[in-house]
Amino acid sequence: MDPTQLSLVQAHAWLSSRQISARELTAAFLERIDRLNPRINAYITVDREGAMAAAQRADDRFRNGTATPLTGIPIGVKDLFCTENLTTTCGSKMLARFRPPYESTVTRKLKEAGAVILGKTNMDEFAMGSSNETSFFGPVRNPWDTERIPGGSSGGSAAALAARMAMATIGSDTGGSIRQPAALTGLTGLKPTYGRISRFGMIAFASSLDQAGPMTWTAEDAAIMLRVLAGHDPKDSTSIQAEVPDYVNTLVNRLDGLRIGIPEEYFPDSLDRETRHALEEAQQVLRDLGASMVSVSLPHTRYAIPTYYIIAPAEASSNLARYDGIRFGYRCEDPKDLKDLYTRTRSEGFGAEVKRRIMLGTYVLSSGYYDAYYRKAQKVRRLIARDFQDVYTGVDLLLTPTTPGTAFPLGEKKDDPVAMYLSDIFTINVNLAGLPGLSLPCGRDHQGLPIGMQLIAPVLKEERLLAAAHAFQSATPWHQRKPEL
């Protein structure tokens, strides 16, 4: 069997029994990247030397008995996690040659567990986008249909995994950037509770919404990844101080007694017919597994997009002020004076969508507009969070579609920002409420494109998401489908 087709759990078994060495496994993935990446454009940077050296160390750990479930596992990392001495671009011209002198907590934990980082995956510039078309390094193509987008902003992580150019990948999710591309490429994508995984070294888009998470083929693989990534970090004051459970031990095959809420606002008339049908079938599978479905309402759902597009750009406008051409990153040629240095560095270094959001954010924070926009959005955000708290008194999980439809063609929404923003309509409120959400494949449309469904749990109940997803995957074949390449 081609080792690139293994799940993380299977690969660990092969490595443990010396059926394959970490170097052989890594070499197989590097060869596949060489072959497929030119078509998919999932990686911005491939770190061959670093990966082979890490594989060598992984083999040593298998020999001396210090291997972990991630040792020797080839992983792709979204290019906004800072990696020491390895270029970290954030998908932007601004950081095209930026080599951080420090390591993000996420990649440090992966490295300490013995994982092999193959390279840095493509993404929308500064994670601003839903189609991976805003990347300075060109769009990523969906392995299921290379004329379609893979979703975004973690489009490179999704496409790399879907095309088997990694065994698992790391994404980040501010308004759906893990779950939406996972849905559009047939993967399992987990956005944990806000603060569950440290943000240290993860280049900020919107600090109060950003959260890292794993993208995998199965819920079981996601459980293994989360176990390594989760936990308080003294370097991130917003990371949560709470025990990290053994997410693998809490996986189950039956869902007896589980109450799943179906929020009516997430099934509008405009919902894609095939997606609606796939979700109905999924509900039947869950019932067969012992769960019960309960109709619920989240009345403030419709404020998701406006609320998000005030708060996220506001934070981004401030977070991106540091890209001024003075200490690192892109700097314009021959600045005349300070103002010219700022203006041209930022005009030339940022792409259109990033500029649009900086302007939006600057506007909503401006004197005279703050109360009408930012302060009001914060109030609505609390109402949205309360909606969820209220329904969780009666249900254990929520089930929704992840996206309004399947992967759309490249270029279709590129020049229509509002249409693009609406593709995150089902994922955004989860970020605003700080909740954990998971997308997993639950069907296919008439063109064979994957359809995803989203499970949403209360704060810190990731194990509930993973257990339900695992049970679903034990009863369905969707997560095993692979694109033909």
Next chain:
Amino acid sequence: MTYDPNYETVIGLEVHAQMVTRSKIFCGCSTTFGAEPNQQVCPVCAAFPGVLPVLNSELVSMAIKTGLAIQGSIRTRSEFARKNYFYPDLPAGYQISQFELPIIEHGQLHIVTDDGVRKRIGITRIHMEVDAGKSVHEGIQGASWIDLNRTGTPLLEIVSEPDLRSAQEAGEYLKKLRSILRYLQVCDGNMEEGSFRCDANVSVRKLGQTAFGTRTELKNLNSIRNVMRAIEYEAERQIDSLESGGRIVQETRLWDANQNTSRPMRGKEEAHDYRYFPEPDLPPLVIAQERIDTIARQLPELPDAKAERYRNDLGLSEYDAGVLTSSREMAMFFEETVSRGAQPKAAANWISVELLGRLNRGGMEIEQSKVTPEQLGRLLALMQNNEISGKMAKQIFDIMFESGGDPDTIVQEHGFKQVSDTAAIAAIVDQVLADNPLQVQQYREGKTKVMGFLVGQIMKATQGKANPASVNAILQEKLSG
């Protein structure tokens, strides 16, 4: 300078005090002053992509201390905010500060005004914030140097109510505030190095008018003297302007100490929209009441309380108590001197007259004194025990002040020991009386003034070492015998 008596000046001060934490506010970099440029910088204080601030807990304790010392209320839940503006020495493009919910509110301190009245000055708020780096424009053409060593140094911004009515009051307020911070050992108060900086908001209004006039903000005031001069200048400028039919423009003005004038500032500070919003990288700061209580118990005795104790328990004058508590070092010097056996009043007198007089002439601070409190205490004890005379004590003190040294050693080396042996003095008195029969005769005829001459002769014979009290007693006895 004279003010127009029809006007009063209204002043509020904003003080930025650097806290003497070992490390910076949000990272582990050192805060030592004077290092080579950009040697105390890390990815966090240089605002590299993806880094996050972690609040220095020592700073929070210092802020609480300060809040308690000015009798402010301490918020158990305060919030950090971002103040957004572009400047090359502000690496993140925003300053992390506190805006809507500062850690301290509603404090006060007391000053003594020119006419000796104790006056309460309100302190609106104290908040924590991060200092920026430095832009250096000298020594380079067509560009500027950026030094980020200071970036991330923790500051307390201390904002007074507009309760001050003259440059003198402003000066007293700053001295008192600086003294409190130094007592607490949270700020070194060095204005020249910029660890204690002050901006002044100044307006004038006709006496009796209740509404405030339009204010201007004065910057670049790097000494208390400059603060006072700038306020005087500004008040006069505003009054002149109003009297000649003009109006005051709300603006920021830079003080030029060399020209003794101020000019409007242009550039980054003007008409800025800082777009404040809550800092999403730091959760609200929640302080347990127990922590405040613990710090309250450990608070040192502060200048006002100390001065009161000096007056009531040690019998010092209001003036001496004020002088001796004006700085923590001064008070420590006094208390240490007393603990070595000196009488409090004598110690107060010697410190405020002899020691400070000499220090002031040399432009020195008490920390630079060669005389230690132990030595002064010993000197005064020698005098109180009649081992040396007051006159000797001053001579010995001169030597101690110039060259340092222990009074016992100086007494020995210079032969300052006072003769108090009655028999020895009596023998000398007898000799002097025998040598000066005319004066003895005059005294006995009622010309008691010659007593002084005879004492002088005796002191001369003993080279000034005879205990004057003993000399007087014995001489009196012999003359009337």
